[in-house]
Amino acid sequence: MALLTALQGGFGDTADALRIDGRALSREDLLGAATAVADRAAGAPALAVLARPTVETVVAVVGGLLAGVPVVPLPPDSGPKEREHILRDSGAALLAHAVGEDVPEGVPGLPVDPAERSATSHPEPAADSTGFVLYTSGTTGAPKGAVIRREAIAADLDALAAAWQWTAEDTLAHGLPLFHVHGLLLGVLGALRTGSRLVHTGRPTPAGYAAAGASLYFGVPTVWSRLAADPEAAGRLASARLLVSGSAPLPVPVFEKLAALTGHAPIERYGMTESLITVSTRADGERRPGSVGLPVDGVRTRLVGEDGAPVPYDGESVGELQVAGPTLFSGYLNRPDADAEAWTADGWFRTGDVAVIGADGFHRIVGRASVDLIKSGGYRIGAGEVEAALRDHPAVADAAVVGAPDEDLGQAIVAYVVPDGAVTGDQLTAFVAERLSVHKRPRRVVLVPELPRNALGKVLKKQLLAEHGGR
Template structure:
């Protein structure tokens, strides 16, 4: 069985099996156009794809996979320096893009013709072959290319299909960027493996989600927050089977409002570029606010303390989350130094995230160890716990918590808060102290109009550190 089983037949061939920003494609049309791309890229060391929310992105990606050429998604809004680094580091010699778009100097453009057709056939590459080189956000330096095996993609999508009861009877709807794991690997290849219909809305607006008529929806917290604020659009999703949130923690007030308006609680999942999705709530399991559920089939997780010892699964003690299993990447391209830092001696991947695991196995992600594990006055404080407490205040729309350098405490808990009304920072600090341990209260609260975020809705906390 190949990676893209829907293209092998047996799932029907509706004229709009895929609809990408209003452009319909049948499986047959996708296969014909993608095979034409494969004919042009076969043998190339790598294929860069200008990964906008377009049908051309999907066709080019599938074409590279058919030919067994590693696909390198290029964010359409990347700056010249980032773009040049990705193209140079990946070794891509071709850049797939829409007809009429221009390529930067130094790389050959490959215009993608949606009407092109080819009847060539390609042998299915082995599971150890590279499917993608996905570049990380580069928050600690130049982006690193994570090498993702075809077998890792297949294992992850099959495990998610089992966890979410995802079948060819579903219609998947999302409007997420197509240069990340969430939007491209899950949101496109997931449909091409399960055979479900796919509707990509172009932009993830509440109105577009409401009109799509899906049974399965993907979104990030920013998307779900906007839907929760648009009652008619939210109520239109009441006929959906599953609402999935990921890429960042879903605030409990948004979780509760979505549940109230749609009649079902959303599910959350956890993953990284390097690991794909490893932990998720099940479709038929408990949907607990603030929890990402249980490891997927075949995935193992553990928490490790700073001294390397184990962390008890008591739901309270935080530790670094490490994972092992078939969904993990092969390593960083051209970065043996980063590989050495990322893997333990016994073969576990260090995620760099801190989490708790309860006695029932449910995982709660606290945040990044580098910015979300705050060491204040001898205490270890998870920023995510304080953020969740702040969001419980009726005047708070959102919050981000960091540990700012402090001569007395080592780090002081500082909260950046978007709030309505006349609430003060002192009131919010007292609100947290009433719900959590007093030492976890923010020592300073900064009221802001917005929080800096990346394309997937994650707060850029290093920018907040600079403001503190």
């Protein structure tokens, strides 16, 4: 069975089956333009895509999938070091981009023209072949490439379609970035598998969501928080069928305000780049604030204590959440060491998140097993990567980065820096933004005389937060 079933006909078509930041494409036009990309990308070891929220990005991604070439979305705001790492590590031989767009040196460009057409017929790639290599930040070091099989994507989208009653009758709207699971795999490929219309708003603004006229909306807590603060825009979502929140916990006050303003209690779901979406509230089930619901079809979960023993499902006991099922990734590209840490001996994936499961099976995510993975505005950011960038500054002797609670972003990146010379917080923020993705820059920089450490030399980040209150 084809991954992108809506491109094979049978769902009907309209001139605006996909609308991306105001530009429309029919599915037939998308297929013709993407096939032209596939003709040029076929046989490449991997196709990087400069993943801006544009029609060109969608055409390029679909073209890579049609050609059976692993697609590597490249964050458009990535800094030189991060970009070079992703291109080198993935082995991408081509970088797809809009016609006339400046692209980094080192990888040949593949200009994408949405008006181009090809009628070539490419055979459907094997279900167990790689669809994507998605780069995800860990707690230390450079981002790792998670290898995602086509069959894992199909299994997850079908499970979510069942959980959310997502059909070709829906119109999906969102304004999420197109270089990660939420915005791209769910928010674009989901529409191309279920047959729903897609409206991508370009940016996830309250006005854009209000104008979309959709039945199904995707957003991260930051998006929903801003909508909840705009009663007029939120009220225009009352005609929707379902609001879905993910990528970070949705604050209960935002949940309650959205429900009051729109008449819809939002759906919450849980997942990771490595596992895709594994747990979700159902469209026809209870929507409980602070809960992400039940495992989706085909997925199994378990809680494990620090001693490796099972944790009871009593709604109170906390354990590490581990998952198994058809949506899991194949492993980290060229990282057998990371694979060994990520999997248990009996084949379960260690999420690194701690959770509570009730007797009724409802899951509540408590947080990370460590404080080194920050969720800010829907992004997952490794503290170690930001710390390394800060330490590259000549006026920085040491640095520790934490996620401080933030009403808008969920967590804000706060850097505690021991200076070694004259430097300001604004200078350090700009320094990081020039080297990493812009969303990884510190929102606040606190200059401190020293960092608290334990006997083993490990920085006591919780103590930093307690002493400074995230300031």
